[in-house]
Amino acid sequence: MKKFFLYLFLTILAIIVLFPFIWMFMTSFKPESEALSLSFLPSHFTLENFKKIITGYRFGRYFINSLIVSFSAAIFATFFGSLAAYPFAKKDFPFKKYILGMFLASMMIPGLMFMIPQFAIVSKLGWINTYKAMVIPHLANVFGLFLLIQYMKTLPDALIEAARIDGASELRIFWAIIFPLSLPIIVTIFLLTFQFHWNNFLWQLIVTTKESMYTVPVGLAMFRSAHEELYAMKMAASTVSILPISIIFLLSQRYFIQGITKGAVKE
Amino acid sequence: MKKYIGDYIFIAPFLFIFLIFLAFPVFYALYLSFYKVTDLYNVFGGLRFVGLKNYFLLFKDGRFWWSLLMTFYYAVLSIPAGILFSLILANLLNNRLKGITIFRGAFFLPYILDVFVVGIVWTFLYSSPYGIVTQLLLKLGIHTGGLLSTSKTAMPSIVLAMMLKNSGFGMILFLATMQNIPPSLYEAAIIDGAGPLTRFKNITIPMLKPLILFMVIIGFIGALSAFAEFYAMTGGGPSVVVGGRSLGATEVTGLYLYRNFEALKLGYAAAISFVLLIFTLIFSFFSSKIMKEGIG
Numbered sequence: 001m002k003k004f005f006l007y008l009f010l011t012i013l014a015i016i017v018l019f020p021f022i023w024m025f026m027t028s029f030k031p032e033s034e035a036l037s038l039s040f041l042p043s044h045f046t047l048e049n050f051k052k053i054i055t056g057y058r059f060g061r062y063f064i065n066s067l068i069v070s071f072s073a074a075i076f077a078t079f080f081g082s083l084a085a086y087p088f089a090k091k092d093f094p095f096k097k098y099i100l101g102m103f104l105a106s107m108m109i110p111g112l113m114f115m116i117p118q119f120a121i122v123s124k125l126g127w128i129n130t131y132k133a134m135v136i137p138h139l140a141n142v143f144g145l146f147l148l149i150q151y152m153k154t155l156p157d158a159l160i161e162a163a164r165i166d167g168a169s170e171l172r173i174f175w176a177i178i179f180p181l182s183l184p185i186i187v188t189i190f191l192l193t194f195q196f197h198w199n200n201f202l203w204q205l206i207v208t209t210k211e212s213m214y215t216v217p218v219g220l221a222m223f224r225s226a227h228e229e230l231y232a233m234k235m236a237a238s239t240v241s242i243l244p245i246s247i248i249f250l251l252s253q254r255y256f257i258q259g260i261t262k263g264a265v266k267e
Numbered sequence: 268m269k270k271y272i273g274d275y276i277f278i279a280p281f282l283f284i285f286l287i288f289l290a291f292p293v294f295y296a297l298y299l300s301f302y303k304v305t306d307l308y309n310v311f312g313g314l315r316f317v318g319l320k321n322y323f324l325l326f327k328d329g330r331f332w333w334s335l336l337m338t339f340y341y342a343v344l345s346i347p348a349g350i351l352f353s354l355i356l357a358n359l360l361n362n363r364l365k366g367i368t369i370f371r372g373a374f375f376l377p378y379i380l381d382v383f384v385v386g387i388v389w390t391f392l393y394s395s396p397y398g399i400v401t402q403l404l405l406k407l408g409i410h411t412g413g414l415l416s417t418s419k420t421a422m423p424s425i426v427l428a429m430m431l432k433n434s435g436f437g438m439i440l441f442l443a444t445m446q447n448i449p450p451s452l453y454e455a456a457i458i459d460g461a462g463p464l465t466r467f468k469n470i471t472i473p474m475l476k477p478l479i480l481f482m483v484i485i486g487f488i489g490a491l492s493a494f495a496e497f498y499a500m501t502g503g504g505p506s507v508v509v510g511g512r513s514l515g516a517t518e519v520t521g522l523y524l525y526r527n528f529e530a531l532k533l534g535y536a537a538a539i540s541f542v543l544l545i546f547t548l549i550f551s552f553f554s555s556k557i558m559k560e561g562i563g
């Protein structure tokens with residue numbers, strides 16, 4: 001009996017937490033005239049909203065932009081991060097402590113502080129309206145670096161020593177030993193970076209002025225200010241942003257959760 | 268030194284980006300905060316040195332102080348609400364039940380979604396007079412007149428939406444910590460005749476205290492940088508008249524900073540960001556002290 005109430009309570013809470021997204025999803029299949037009705041199911045199921053935002057408003061293009069930005073950022077951030085983490089985890093070199101201290105200090109700074117100077121740098125470089133502008137300023141993921149260092153520290157030194165005795169170069173040690181053994185945490189960093197860039201709305205908003213460079217949330221922001229009243233289409237555009245990342249999350253939940261738990265427990 | 272070159276090469280790409288896009292900006296923001304944009308078509312070319320004038324103006328700027336007040340209001344509402352709700356979720360999940368990971372996933376999912384897009388979805392739910400939340404409240408006999416467009420309800424409505432979105436994060440952390448509490452503690456308490464509530468109060472809560480403090484700190488820092496939820500849901504409105512001035516009931520500092528940036532008052536916006544940094548540092552300093560003393 002206690003179990004029954006526990007399940008009941010959990011189910012009610014899950015419905016409350018997920019309700020906005022369920023409602024968004026259902027609305028995106030309703031004709032615009034029904035967007036504000038209280039019925040859960042559309043009177044007739046339509047793909048019209050998705051068609052309109054893709055053919056009339058190029059959300060397909062924005063989706064591809066989001067995908068390019070998030071994917072390339074995730075690749076580079078993970079690569080740079082794991083390269084840097086190796087010496088920090090396994091070696092000793094001058095200034096190591098100071099560099100780490102500097103990285104740690106940067107995590108205390110409110111994100112908004114970086115926005116204006118980063119914008120200045122990006123505009124001076126002439127990068128406005130490019131993928132570079134959206135990706136490169138956020139490639140140094142300090143939080144991810146600390147997760148990687150922490151993980152790599154636990155790898156056995158004996159393996160590295162043995163490879164060194166066999167004459168393997170540092171790069172070879174990294175590729176053949178460190179990288180494959182750190183794969184679980186590398187997947188986590190990849191997913192977290194992808195998610196960060198998929199959601200990096202404010203930055204993408206300020207470095208894009210050209211419509212063809214909009215990402216999904218930026219496109220949604222512009223669409224919203226032009227068409228406050230087109231609810232079903234807004235919900236379809238929101239679905240385009242929310243659904244893919246949700247599917248990625250559901251398929252790789254444990255990596256996400258691992259990253260979040262490990263990161264915070266350390267602090 | 269030569270034998271370390273290899274190590275530096277490994278670090279180089281990361282460090283290079285860090286120095287240019289994270290370290291340099293802090294100093295550049297400080298520099299900018301002493302300047303004023305004079306040419307709107309060549310923003311960074313036409314800077315004029317104004318000394319501390321931006322900071323003096325900021326000090327006298329009622330709208331800025333109001334935005335700080337609204338930021339604190341947001342923090343004071345959202346931090347306890349978020350902690351309480353995630354604690355409830357974690358406590359419910361801390362049972363050996365089948366299918367628990369499904370619920371865990373369901374509660375955590377909204378946390379990874381874009382704040383701005385989630386804000387847009389909530390704006391739709393809250394919209395007046397036909398949004399579903401508005402209509403359901405009406406059926407219960409509550410006339411809201413638009414939750415986001417009434418100054419009294421706008422902030423709590425945003426807090427509620429963000430609480431439901433973000434509690435998965437706290438839940439995961441609470442759950443991980445709860446599962447690390449040695450079962451022997453509970454067993455001993457059961458032998459001593461402690462009921463479930465007493466056990467929760469006297470064992471679980473004290474064990475979670477460092478984590479609760481951690482969440483207060485990051486909640487506060489988060490509130491100082493909060494932007495997208497307000498940009499999506501209210502844009503800073505609705506307006507309220509305070510002392511003869513018209514101000515935004517949800518205009519937090521992050522949003523005010525953005526408005527100045529948008530108007531290309533870059534020096535002024537940079538000065539705001541520095542004041543935010545100072546608040547963050549002061550707060551982190553005191554809370555780490557409390558943490559050391561309180562937990563030992």
